[in-house]
Amino acid sequence: GPAVYDPAEPSRTLHARAAQVLDDNWTGASTVPSRGLYPHQWSWDSAFIAIGLRHLSPLRAQTELETLLDAQWADGRIPHIVFNPSVPLDAYFPSPDFWRSSTAGRAAGAPRTVQTSGIVQPPVHALAAWLVHRADPVLSRARGFLPRVYPRLAAWHRYLLHRRDLGGGGLVSVVHPWEQGMDNSPAWDAPLSRITPAPARSFRRADLDHGAPEDRPTDLDYGRYVRLATDYRDRGYADGAGEFAVEDPAFNALLIVSEHALARIARELGATGTARHARAQRLTTALVDRLWDPAEEMFFCRDLRGGTGAGGSGALESERRSRGPREADRRARSGALEPERRSRGGRPDAERRDGSSAHSRERRSRSGARETEQCSRSSALASERRSPAGALVPERSVSGLIPLLLPTLPRDVAAALVRTLSGPHFGLGGATRLVPSYDLLGEAFDPHRYWRGPAWFNTGWLLEHGLRTHTEHAAADALREALLETADSSDFAEYVDPYTGEACGALGFGWTAALTLDLLH
Ligand code: 9WN
16 A cells, blocks of 8 residues: 555545445445455444444435334344345344344334344444534434434433343443443453354354354353353343443444534534533443542443452452452463463453353353363352452553543543553554554454454544544544555455554455545545
């Protein structure tokens, strides 16, 4: 690719090529993330795609969001996948016959006419709706776009805030790694390790028909994804009882940004929006209270089903001190594990996750001998320390930087996040020009494996905005330039090696093209 992004001629070419990707991925009512790997409509992909599409066709951008919202459940949830009925069942796993939304999801109000998954994805939608409206207010008003989407977006936020505040502290929890969108982030290793995987032979991974196995999540990850989704489905998609419940910084930050956007939409429709801005402010405070670590200068996930019960700021420090001997234990063992399990065999928290219920003890005894051994060794300690508050997960994920987007973040917190972004763990402007999805120095770092290190364009776009929000214009400009160059040279890859920019995953990826367009405007 070009060494420097030149905003003259090359930009038109890049613009035209990005537009071509979105045309190729358009199905008539929505846009697929990728023709091969992801042949249906994805929730947060569609929000990012609409943000780019608005520059090509505000009508298509509105339609993208309306199609997604047509699949909303009566309880307010927006499903993470809306299935295209003309795509063969075996093209993507898990398929509609796995989720069984129209039967298993009946009590939760799944739609009858369209098949969907039963989990959610990050709430980027109100932000997208507001930006799409702003791109062409005349068309938007003529079509009654905002009056139609506003009540649905409000119901979506209500679902999250009322049914998903599983920790009782005002923040939203995800109940599956796919919900947060960074499927195999090392932040999930500890909370996932207490989940008994579904047998590998009980499902077929269609993703491996398209993606390189060494770039994708492992079979062990998939076994756990399948187990969690099956259990949720078999509970009729009722919230609260699952074995996985995590408060994630990016998911909550996006809800806050979207709540601010919903306030602007309300204002446009004649209300004041004040209550929504106030709610966004309360959420911002809760986010800092529950997930900020001042010593580490970033946000962390809170694992509600595990941990020592250390709460609030500084929790990570006590977490780290308390795991010393077990950490050594883990290091000693990790060399002996086969490569795909190396990074997670005996995670520090894996040994603290004692199931306090007979049910989970029973499940654990069915899991691998190695894990059982780890658990029993520390079970007394673990059950003593378990607390409903859970514990912060000591893994640095890009998710913990995304709150930089928040306009009312305390000044010192924003300044600390900027330092972390450019420090040794994320290397922006030093070791890398893009933002890795995970700690460059982390033990689980892998520059090619999905959310365990590669740089992604949606998180880069969010951080570019975050830097601008906090007036770090030079860093934002440099990041923008790197994103544009890499989108260009990688053929709009799904994700790239954070050091070299080498393309990984699918090419012609929807949000990469869409966010490129947005950065060009
Ligand atoms: C599971 C579609 C989605 C993205 C996610 C990304 C990946 C799916 C998968 O693809 O997840 O939802 O099959 O791996 O992790 O963020 O929305 O692009």
